[in-house]
Amino acid sequence: QDKTSAENLIKIDRYLISEDYGFVLPHPQTELPSYFDPWMEIASNLSQLIENCQLHSKVEKMPLLSTHALTDYKEQRLAHLALGFITMGYVWQEGSDKAQKVLPETLAVPFCKLSEILDLPPVLVYADCVLANWKKKDPFGPLSIENLDVIFSFPGGETSKGFFLVSLLVEMAAAPGIRAIPKIISAVLHEDVASLENALQDVTSSISKMQDAFKLIHGYVNPEIFFNTLRIYLSGWKDNPLMAGGLLYEGVWKTPREFSGGSAGQSSTLHCFDVLLGIYPNLECGSTAAYLQSLRDYMPASHRAFIQAIALGPSLRHFVLAAGNDSLQEAFNSCVSALVALRDYHIQVVTRYISIPAGKQKHRGCLFHNAVVTFPEKGTGGTSFMCFLKTIRDLTKKAQLLDV
Numbered sequence: 092q093d094k095t096s097a098e099n100l101i102k103i104d105r106y107l108i109s110e111d112y113g114f115v116l117p118h119p120q121t122e123l124p125s126y127f128d129p130w131m132e133i134a135s136n137l138s139q140l141i142e143n144c145q146l147h148s149k150v151e152k153m154p155l156l157s158t159h160a161l162t163d164y165k166e167q168r169l170a171h172l173a174l175g176f177i178t179m180g181y182v183w184q185e186g187s188d189k190a191q192k193v194l195p196e197t198l199a200v201p202f203c204k205l206s207e208i209l210d211l212p213p214v215l216v217y218a219d220c221v222l223a224n225w226k227k228k229d230p231f232g233p234l235s236i237e238n239l240d241v242i243f244s245f246p247g248g249e250t251s252k253g254f255f256l257v258s259l260l261v262e263m264a265a266a267p268g269i270r271a272i273p274k275i276i277s278a279v280l281h282e283d284v285a286s287l288e289n290a291l292q293d294v295t296s297s298i299s300k301m302q303d304a305f306k307l308i309h310g311y312v313n314p315e316i317f318f319n320t321l322r323i324y325l326s327g328w329k330d331n332p333l334m335a336g337g338l339l340y341e342g343v344w345k346t347p348r349e350f351s352g353g354s355a356g357q358s359s360t361l362h363c364f365d366v367l368l369g370i371y372p373n374l375e376c377g378s379t380a381a382y383l384q385s386l387r388d389y390m391p392a393s394h395r396a397f398i399q400a401i402a403l404g405p406s407l408r409h410f411v412l413a414a415g416n417d418s419l420q421e422a423f424n425s426c427v428s429a430l431v432a433l434r435d436y437h438i439q440v441v442t443r444y445i446s447i448p449a450g451k452q453k454h455r456g457c458l459f460h461n462a463v464v465t466f467p468e469k470g471t472g473g474t475s476f477m478c479f480l481k482t483i484r485d486l487t488k489k490a491q492l493l494d495v
């Protein structure tokens with residue numbers, strides 16, 4: 092009885108996770124009822140409005156709209172996405188050293204209302220601009236980068252679009268791996284070594300396909316534009332020296348509130364593989380563990396619950412160790428190695444897209460506005476997020492099962 096309940100606990104469709112798209116929102120809505128045109132016009136022309144310095148006046152003139160009409164889940168995700176883009180544009184349009192400290196109530200009130208409904212924070216999150224920010228150009232065409240487009244983008248044009256679409260394709264490549272997780276859990280529960288080995292191979296091949304998709308970044312994202320333009324718009328207002336106390340959400344809270352910048356640490360995919368394989372950044376890693384844990388609050392509630400359900404399930408590691416079966420152990424270890432390779436590749440990309448452009452940056456002060464604003468700045472070389480990425484990569488390596 093408890094086996095079937097554990098198996099029911101882990102069925103992905105209960106968590107708004109798609110068989111084909113994983114955590115990606117399938118076929119996102121791209122339009123809202125015309126009542127919301129004031130929001131959609133601004134969000135759809137954000138780069139132009141910023142470049143022509145018209146964004147502020149457009150937002151000030153925006154009517155205070157009610158979110159009552161937004162009853163459908165995909166409408167709510169689209170509205171949170173649109174208001175998220177407008178908010179980041181509004182706060183950062185004068186550059187990272189002249190942040191807007193007050194968000195007008197015509198933006199703050201509906202944005203916070205929608206955030207409450209969706210259990211997301213009132214800041215642009217990964218689930219918005221990567222998972223829900225896409226459409227096919229030709230609806231009957233393939234899911235290839237040439238046939239995909241974003242719904243909204245920031246200044247930096249093709250680079251902004253490329254960054255979100257490449258991340259989307261990596262998330263789509265993860266779908267077979269996510270789909271294999273319930274199979275792994277039930278194989279462990281039924282001590283079915285053969286099915287377990289197959290399901291682990293599905294995860295391994297899915298992770299290597301994620302890395303293949305990742306390679307597209309070099310053709311679609313320009314390092315200088317990423318670092319000097321796009322990065323600014325992903326920044327948040329937590330522990331941010333220039334926004335002490337955070338952003339004032341007018342008409343919502345009387346005092347300013349802090350929220351972290353967008354981070355891919357908010358992607359549920361790697362959290363799932365980490366928990367499945369027993370890669371827990373434990374407290375000895377200090378800020379890494381706390382930081383990763385805090386990122387789960389920035390995920391859709393149902394995705395967060397799925398990660399929790401895996402954590403509460405049977406331990407895959409213990410079962411593989413106890414089985415003492417070489418080929419099973421190899422299947423487990425190749426899964427871990429694929430994850431290490433993906434994180435190694437990611438670190439190389441971060442070096443090319445952040446460390447090198449940062450090194451060319453004349454005024455070093457601008458480095459303050461990381462999207463990850465939770466680490467004290469240590470200057471470019473040992474810059475804090477690089478330590479975070481290397482810590483989590485090294486933790487992944489340690490998850491290998493040594494020959495017993």
Ligand code: HEM
Pocket residue numbers: 254257258259261262305308312317353354355356357358361434437440441444445462463476479480483
């Ligand atoms: C120009 C390309 C990229 C740059 C500069 C970049 C940079 C970073 C940085 C600085 C972090 C540290 C935490 C944060 O600030 O979010 C991070 C974390 C992360 N990034 Fe990226 N990233 C890039 C592309 C991607 C892509 C395409 C993916 C695939 C989905 C990805 C997945 C992740 C994940 C999962 C984390 C959390 C840390 C981990 O679990 O290893 N990144 N990235």
Ligand SMILES: N#Cc1ccc(NC(=O)NCc2cnc3scc(C#CC4CC4)n23)cc1
Pocket residue numbers: 215216217218220221254258322325352353354355356445449458460461462463476
């Ligand atoms: N200097 C500097 C510096 C520059 C960048 C960062 N961090 C950063 O861009 N995080 C976001 C990220 C990392 N990897 C991936 S894939 C998709 C996304 C996304 C997104 C939207 C924002 C939710 N991301 C930190 C420091």
